[in-house]
Amino acid sequence: MSDQQTPTNELADVAPEAWSGVHRGPLRAGEWVRLTDSKGRRHNFELVPGKRFFSNRGHLEHDDLIGREEGFTIASSAGGEYLVFRPLLSEFVVSMPRGAAVIYPKDAAQIVALADVFPGATVVEAGVGSGALTCSLLRAVGPFGKVVSWERREEFAEVARRNVDQFFSAPDGRTHPAWDLRLGDLTEELPRSGQRADRIVLDMLAPWECIDAVADALVPGGIVCAYVATTTQLSRIVETLRAHGGFTEPQAWESLVRDWHVEGLAVRPGHKMIGHTAFLVTARRMAPGEQAPRKKRRPAPGAYGVDYTGPRPADLPPEVVEERFDA
Template structure:
């Protein structure tokens, strides 16, 4: 059914989110136990489980919200996955930024339509999708990633979500501490979002490319990273006093009068540290509360070394921080799957 809107003038990705279900789109199937499965619709395709077979042609051309039965009589509720669902089910190499954190990043960083945003640490592209939706068709996002296989996973996931390449998105391979200095205009970036192991290494690059008043948000997993980055920003003198928080998400059990918190929750995933760029040659105000801060002990200083000699004694990498290392084989497999989904999504015709 046509909406009367010129497909060429539609916002990027709208054709993947509205109208009847089409081949190439992702759909989410929910069974009677609330279990969700996400599949890509294919002409002539079938979805096989131990409970039976569901033909894709029974879904293609139908509206969202239908309930269908497979060959074994099992019923499924059919909807397009929301962004929250999509990022948790898409192929991944690096761990994705959880939706609760992506939402906070977009809000805290004040990502606005038309903004030029710098992102470092693309991972699997979950945060990139949220940033691209926030900057809109008129905005731009420059993403920097060290590992080529991660960049390919992200590219496939983003294109599968929007159904096409986003015109405002560019991925650059290289060190985020150096590469932006080659590409970005000094003071030309509105917002900076970093999701990496050692964001303090990008301090000079951020100070150079971020516009006065611009917001810098970093997503870090550990207290030691949070402490080291905070002291680096304070010591630079070019930013406002850093602010940090984390978000806890707790769902509730709803069953008649049995209304209570669920026994399990998404608790700590990471910290968000934010600060704003001051104008050139300006120093932050001396906040009164800083007078009460005790002098760090030698042990504290060793956790976030302040000199190159001290830093050389610590290794701020996945091994040093005891985080999971993603093998090249797994990343390449995820990249191939993401590319397959992107190619299927690009076959969806806008406006039909």
């Protein structure tokens, strides 16, 4: 069927009860749209009847966008051409207002996939930031799951609430039914709350300080996922999980994303890439009183030498902690 033909079996809009943050059909007043110009510059704004969008290439009438199917181009009063779509979640989170730094889509996708966040899951999130990861977690658990987000700073919590409500088109006075945003320090408040969780995501400065609380809250088989920025944080959280004894061997990784330039025979890596943003660490909770088999490989020479001051595995051979020098 060509683009000019009218389909006979149009899909209806996504049911509001799904809380997907996605709409089908013509653009409506109150929705957000994303305009992209010929140089790749992007503009996000809410459609309001009677309003105008202004740029250095003139203006556009909101009324000229409302009622049209997304995926069209439109010219401004000064001849600028814009591509019009509803913003994807990955596009929304990198352009939304920020109180704190956001977790980028490449890391949010890894967290949802490798921490196996599923529909109906109960997820605890420490450090809501600006709400970027929260949107991905809420979409993954669905309206019948639960995301409990702890944030220490009230101003960050308020920015996150506005962003999450905007993405999911929450009616005035309501928010996503699966979301419970709380003010407080997870290290102190999680034990008091008695909250149990299938998954716990830690986006905080010192996640190793709350591992005991995380262990008590996670169900057997549950997953903890820590998001840390530096190698020293990475080492500390991995060794703390090992020393605790109630988790499987921690897995640590990072992802790097590079675009490619493709024009006929001119195929090469792009000049820009999303490099290091953070390290991710995951481990699974063992059943109470159970311990995972320790890995057989001996630590590298000097790994736990006298200069190392962090947590140590309980069964570390004594000779490993001796500092070694080459002759």
